[in-house]
Amino acid sequence: MERLSTIMLVLVGVTVCSTAIAQPTETSPAGDDAESTGAPADESEEQIVPTQVPLPAAENPRAADWTAYGRNNAATRFSPLTEINRDNVGSLERVWSYRTRDLPPQRVDDKWAPETTPLKVGESLYMCSATNILISLDAATGRERWRYDPGVSTDHIPYSASCRGVAYHEDPELDPQAPCRSRVIEGTLDARLIAVDADTGQLCQDFGTNGEVNLLEGMGVTVPGYVAVTSPPTIVRGVAVVGHQVLDGQKEDAPSGVIRGYDATTGELAWAWDMGRPDEKGLPPEGEVYTRGTPNAWTTFSGDEDLGLVYIPMGNSAVDYFSGNRSEAEQQYSTALVALDVTTGDVSWSFQTVYNDVWDYDLGSQGTLLDFPVDGEPVPAVILPTKMGDIYVLDRETGEPLTEVEERQVPQTALPDEQLSDVQPFSVGMPSLAKADLTGKDTWGITPLDQLWCRIQFHRAHYEGIYTPPSKDRRWIQYPGYNGGNDWGGASVDTDRNVLVANYTDVPMFNRLLTREEADEQGLIPLGEPGGSTSSGGAVPQEGSPYGVSIEPWRLFTGVLCNDPPFGGIMAIDLDTREVLWDVPLGTARNNGPFGIPSLLPFDIGTPNNGGSAITAGGLIFIAAATDDLIRAIDIETGEVLWQDHLPAGGQATPIVYEANGRQYVVIMAGGHHFMETTIGDYVLAYALPE
């Protein structure tokens, strides 16, 4: 009931907002600037504030804050702060550092990738560590304010120990003095939703059972490591929308990818969207479970408070590389962007970016919401970069593409038991992050000999360009690879300049389907069966389908990649003209070299990268992400690196920008990433101009 009344209040608020009959009400501490008008922060006091109705912090952060994973629920990753700008960024220096003290025990040090982006609200930072220890820091000094350890065992680590972030929520209906009026909510690797008081770190007793909700309820049979939350919930209209990852490639009978909405105050299940039971919104009845093996959504969602929609980039079915036995619902929603009505859990619209995805092109990027210029008129849009490199621009009310999308013929499979689509969509109306198809000339190496070996492999492999279907007789080249294109770092948008910035990886995969006999010979056992494990790199069994699959980056025993550099880059696109402003390699060769020996070469080779960027009104893009352990400030107009600093571990996380005590800070987690093969660490580092 409390939930209903919250929704009613929000609906009233929205109505008031849209009719601009603003009642002076108590202003939310985190929602009072005029950023929604696009005004620079330092002029906000002079602007006419369009409404006094408090908007949630995540919808409309103060200029000084970063209140949601992507700074706001629109996920622009754009801070209006200007103290640090292109003229003075060269003197940026490290002003404090903090260590989460959550480092891997040796047994799991090959599964560590914190990927954490903190939030900043008021005077505090809120974050989680790799295994979900909730932490609040003083935003100005980095001093620890509180810490809550939910005690997540490392047995629950799925592919990686990752906690991309937390959500912040204020309930204006609660008494200002009540505990947990403002709270921090996280999902954990062991599938719990936990809420703590933002001031004290104490569990919110009004939330779920003693501050926790069990996300395994209704999931049926599962074992540790199968179902894990690695991204923060997205809270829209008081509903915390939660997805989870399901370990890839194990077996068809895997836990469900169900998406659920929980009341952010009470922790009550508001709805469940189970694509296999579209007409049922609650827990499955006794004896039943959420539909198994369905596509999950492991990345972060964006949300529109006004429309009451949350935008869910869906992943793929549990069996990634075979689609012959997927259900109709799976065929409809795998690798699709789904807009769910946050009040009812109904599908408002969906847009599929890959038909019959057998390439693990699951949508990893968070959608970014903005007003997109169509014939000079701003249209509320969601922009979604993909692992294929295509960038889709959709009307966020209807899901209709706002830029041209073309269906093109794609290569066909020779497997009798597979069913693939004749065509695939291509977002031709926007620049793509992908490069041209590979040819023999695009092979690489250190000497002509290793290049020749890659070239031989290229000609032996099955490759017909993007969407080359999986093959079992020989390896097939998948390009772009499953790391992108763009991945969970998403894109950032400078909403003043109307410039989108997206980083991307450019590494092909060298895969082969394994017959069931081969998979058995290799001893591939799915998680959940005796002898199964969470190891999901290299080869996976895909039990329940006719094939297992061997998945490798295309590289030689030397560790040197077989395609030519750059292996990753960053691109800026003018959204008015839809043209590329610049496109440069991201990352130097200093940490990479044959046999894993750092070359120390300071040249921009462009490395694979993971993690996103933050843009400021000071004309700067802050990004680490590359494998060279550098954080850099890039001029948004030229792509030139204006400043950089060497991190003590891999910067595979998105930085944030905020202001505390009148000083602007850039903060990044340097936690490293096992798959990116960067140094593992537990550092949170803050940069500012000298005082």
Next chain:
Amino acid sequence: MDVVLLRIFAIVVALFGGAMLLGGFWLITLGGSWYYALAGLAMLVAGILMAQRRILGAWIYFVVFLLSAVWAIGEVGFEPWLLMPRLLALAVFVVLTALFIPVLRKPTSRPKQSGV
């Protein structure tokens, strides 16, 4: 001593060329570039000749490098990262070959036993 080093270098060049010849032949059967087999064959010959202390081997190698440079630039233009696999190792061999020219030219120290 110089001669020993020359022979080691020449054998490396010959082995490198031999490997390129074999791999390059495979590449041709797969429908790929002929460059590797041709360059590999020439390097193999150059290495064998240099091992025999015949200066012709050095000249052949220089020609291999020049033609490789032309081929590489034709294939990938002037992109440094792309020229690297194609030319860097070969350029190191060029420098070493040049350094060994005095050794190649030096009259053989072996007494001419035949023809007495």
